[in-house]
Amino acid sequence: MIEKIKASTSEKIIFLFVLILGLFSITSFLLLKDKCLFVKDYDPKKIDFKDPNNIAVLNVGCGNVIIELYPEISPIGVERFKTLVRSKSYDGVAFHRVIKNKLVQAGDLEFGKKGNIDYGKIGTGKSGLGTIKSEIDKEFNYLKGSVGLARTQKYDTEDSQFFIILQDEPLYEGEFTPIGKVIYGIKVLEKIKYLDKSEYVLRPDFINSLRMFN
């Protein structure tokens, strides 16, 4: 006959400690896996915009990024961006160039589409609409969240690619065409996948959708 032995108080404490530790480990693991945990997802419908016709909503893995566009600063650039947004061209396009805490870049419609990425050519693709003129004459402070059109080393080569800066970049003024600024959801962009050793991202994150608010 087996005699039932009662656990001592110290044994109970150790058991309880192990149990709590186990629960803590599992919870931490699950929480840490969710990179979007502390990122607020803004609902544009709950926000009252001054100029709703110039609001674009970029939806990515961690939620919405709300961008205010500035047609008075860069009419041609904003018009191109709106054209591509309205035709849903940016949906499923990669954030192919991401530098931690500096910028995210997307918009290669030719070589950056989900399921059809060409890592050898990504960043060089075109929209098919041709290039547009750089609009860099008006004053613009490239503060964190500013959105600009990417170009080659030459001016007047802007097309569909755009970048959003994650830190102030005063030297960008007069270099890149500014088209707008993130007004809500910049933290969402800080969670976009980046690599420590390269600006160009293998297996990148993608734009789920990019729509005009109105």
Next chain:
Amino acid sequence: MKLFKFILLCLFLISPVQADTIYELIKIPHLEIYNIKTENKLRYLNAKQAFTIGVDNNINCFKSSKQDLDKKYKIIEKNLNRYSQNFLKKINLKYIVMCEDLSISGIKTAGIPDNIMKTLIVDIKFNDKYFERVLHHEVFHIIYDSYKNIFDEKIWSKFNPKEFKYAKCSTCTEKIGLDTYSKPDGFITEYSRSTASEDMAEVFSHLMYGNLPSEVDPILQKKIEFIKKGISKIDENFIL
């Protein structure tokens, strides 16, 4: 060799990507902002450590002390403020890089202009006697590179006596004197005799610095008129 390649690969893999906006824009490493809030929107940068650039890494320049930078910056800014934002845009000049002991292929030089990258590298330790004038000389090279059609070397060379020939390049000659001739004979300095573009730059820099010789011979007079006319074609409001 394989081991060397392996070590290089390891170094690459353990080096995190650095976000260097200045390098991204003008392809010169190790620079930092000195002042970008200027009237004519020129952006002044300085070397935070020595840098090497160019074909076969043939251009070298070194870091300057804060004291030297502060002293020379005032002189550089005073002179370059004479160029308006509009004019600078037309000639494609935006970045001024300040460093010292600038050399190209081992030859010391006052400045290296690059109108493609919109950059002028200035050696702040260049001879004080000529420093201010030389700034305008280097700016002219930016102008010249942007408007070669206006500053046609063939037309310019015809101003000279028939028997005169320039050297093939500015470093292929011993004619490097920068002292202004008191009695010029078609050339304003010895260096003017090196190449047509250096001759033009010397005339322009004397016009900008305001130290033309008191006696100007007919050939030099034609050259002065040519430069003035050319500059007014670029910007009629430019005061020379």
